[in-house]
Amino acid sequence: MGTWADIAHVASEVVAETLWPTRCALCDAPGTVLCERCASNLPVLDWWSACPRCGSAYGRVQCDLCNPVSLMRIGRDSLPFAGCASATVFDEDTTGKLVRVYKDQGERRLAAVLAARMACMVAPSWGVDAVTFVPATKAAVRYRGFDHGELLAREISALLRVPCLPMLDRPRTRDQRALSGRERIANLGGSFSASSAPAGAEGLLLVDDVFTTGATLCAAADALIAVGACAVYGLTFARV
Numbered sequence: 277m278g279t280w281a282d283i284a285h286v287a288s289e290v291v292a293e294t295l296w297p298t299r300c301a302l303c304d305a306p307g308t309v310l311c312e313r314c315a316s317n318l319p320v321l322d323w324w325s326a327c328p329r330c331g332s333a334y335g336r337v338q339c340d341l342c343n344p345v346s347l348m349r350i351g352r353d354s355l356p357f358a359g360c361a362s363a364t365v366f367d368e369d370t371t372g373k374l375v376r377v378y379k380d381q382g383e384r385r386l387a388a389v390l391a392a393r394m395a396c397m398v399a400p401s402w403g404v405d406a407v408t409f410v411p412a413t414k415a416a417v418r419y420r421g422f423d424h425g426e427l428l429a430r431e432i433s434a435l436l437r438v439p440c441l442p443m444l445d446r447p448r449t450r451d452q453r454a455l456s457g458r459e460r461i462a463n464l465g466g467s468f469s470a471s472s473a474p475a476g477a478e479g480l481l482l483v484d485d486v487f488t489t490g491a492t493l494c495a496a497a498d499a500l501i502a503v504g505a506c507a508v509y510g511l512t513f514a515r516v
Contacts, residue, residue: 301377301386302370309385310374318374319365321515323397330490331360333515341490350489356497358479358507359402362487362515363393371514375485379424387424390485390513391431398436398481402509406477407433408443410484410496417446429483432511441477443503444496445469468499478506487512 300311327335330342340346342355364371378386398404409429417423426442433440447467473480482496487510497508 298385301374301383309383310389314370315389318370318393319367321362321365321397323361326361329359330355330357331362331487331510331515333362333365350491350494352494355490356494356501356508357482357510359399360487360493360510360512361397361399362512363390363397364514366486366488366514366516375514379420379485382420382422384422384427387427387431391428391435394428394483394511394513395432395435397511398509402481403479403507404436404438404481404509405479406438406474407436407440407481407483408500409440410482410492411442411444411446413448414446425484428485428513432481432483436481438481439477441474441480443470443473443480444499445471468496470499470503470505473500473504473506480505480508482508482510484510484512486514486516488516 297306298309299306300314301309302314303311305311305313321331321333325334325336326332327339327342329335330339332339332341335341344353347353347355366372374386374390377383378390407429409423409425411425412420412423426440430440445468480500482493482500484493484496487493493510493512497510500508
């Protein structure tokens with residue numbers, strides 16, 4: 277027998293579901309936040325075609341991101357993470373819409389759905405000891421009411437059975453989505469600082485929602501390595 281608080285919570289959930297039934301974030305069909313049909317039609321990123329270093333969707337033979345010419349364009353001669361992977365390819369009408377509904381419309385239940393797909397992309401050889409995340413700005417957290425990266429990271433840490441460590445301080449940057457590649461790099465320059473890597477956490481899994489140019493993950497990974505992280509691995513839901 278539950279407490280009165282438990283009973284009241286269940287009753288409120290029943291009322292809410294009756295008045296505002298759960299619907300698929302993509303097709304609006306009632307039942308779940310992502311129906312089976314829409315889930316099966318998501319553009320999955322093929323691990324066997326992706327770059328084993330940076331996770332670029334079609335970079336297995338000649339990567340479009342971590343080759344010397346492309347790295348020069350973003351002001352780098354190497355990538356700071358030891359590996360990177362994404363669960364899906366970014367598409368405005370499917371994976372992009374899921375991210376928008378999750379972040380901007382506050383459908384927090386999608387965190388578990390996205391995290392389940394992301395966790396499957398973690399290679400056993402990475403040796404992940406802890407999960408951390410790219411934190412949202414204070415303004416974004418105030419607007420949304422939650423940190424989307426932290427929620428994803430906590431779901432993934434539970435699936436991988438490793439601790440979730442909020443190691444990065446909140447950045448003071450503009451929203452990256454409207455910026456060009458060069459603007460993203462300039463916007464993020466020196467924007468992250470991190471707390472010291474805990475003893476025993478040699479492999480850190482760095483979580484974010486979307487990999488666009490890599491500027492965010494690179495800047496965050498730089499900060500983690502600067503405080504003693506031995507290896508940082510990037511993981512996102514979607515890859516542009």
